[in-house]
Amino acid sequence: MIARYNVETSRRIDTYSKNRIESLTDAIFAFAMTLLVVTIEVPKTLEFPGQTGVDTIILSVVPDFIHYMVAFALLAGFWWYHHKWSHTLQSIDQTQALVNIITLLFVAMVPFTTNLVGNFPFSPHAALIFELNILIIGLLLVHQWAYLGKNPQYLNGNIDCEQIEQNKKKTLVFPLLSGIGIVLALISVPYSALVYAIAPVYLWVIIKKGGLVRINTNS
Numbered sequence: 001m002i003a004r005y006n007v008e009t010s011r012r013i014d015t016y017s018k019n020r021i022e023s024l025t026d027a028i029f030a031f032a033m034t035l036l037v038v039t040i041e042v043p044k045t046l047e048f049p050g051q052t053g054v055d056t057i058i059l060s061v062v063p064d065f066i067h068y069m070v071a072f073a074l075l076a077g078f079w080w081y082h083h084k085w086s087h088t089l090q091s092i093d094q095t096q097a098l099v100n101i102i103t104l105l106f107v108a109m110v111p112f113t114t115n116l117v118g119n120f121p122f123s124p125h126a127a128l129i130f131e132l133n134i135l136i137i138g139l140l141l142v143h144q145w146a147y148l149g150k151n152p153q154y155l156n157g158n159i160d161c162e163q164i165e166q167n168k169k170k171t172l173v174f175p176l177l178s179g180i181g182i183v184l185a186l187i188s189v190p191y192s193a194l195v196y197a198i199a200p201v202y203l204w205v206i207i208k209k210g211g212l213v214r215i216n217t218n219s
Helices: 019-039 054-060 062-087 093-106 108-119 124-150 159-173 174-187 192-210
Strands: 002-005 010-015
Touching: 010 174, 019 062, 019 093, 019 108, 054 062, 062 093, 062 108, 062 124, 062 159, 062 174, 062 192, 093 124, 108 124, 124 159, 124 174, 124 192, 159 174
Parallel strands: none
Antiparallel strands: 002 010
16 A cells, blocks of 8 residues: 555545456456356257257347347457556556446446346347446446546556546447437337447547547556
8 A cells, every 4th residue: 555645635545556456357357258158048959849950049049149249349348448547557546446346346247237138139128227237337437537537646657638538538438329228228129239339430430530549558
């Protein structure tokens, strides 16, 4: 633990090494991404009386597979922006640690919500739960970048506040698209999770508008 002092308020601020939180984060992301494959449930042939063909079974798991791919891509995106966030830090405080733990709470829930929406692709309630899960993670990631923008004393010097703002705008893609997904779920549009296919377009626009932000990620 390292003690710092806020010059403006003369308050002591305890900061901590980021290594432990990085290790925990990587472990939970890896576990959640691996567990996603379990959401693809291959039915037994007994569930298809008179139809034992593999093609029939494959067609039955298409909804699970689609949502598996979407959820895996989302978790990969979440992990990447969390990795960029942690790489900018020289230390963290209790607030950052708490927000990170809460983020991981909802990351660990993604396999469950993915399984739910995969099993019931036409249920607006199942889609709503999945979208809310993604929305919360996205908002927490945006908060982490916004917190850094207001507290640059935690930066390690490889990034400035302008780059912090750029990365915050990029992470906004997750809550924005999940908000659209929630609306689609409420009006009973099936496969609302496919709205995240827009994410690459959004990121391309942000990059073209603000310039490509490069961060040295060499360890």
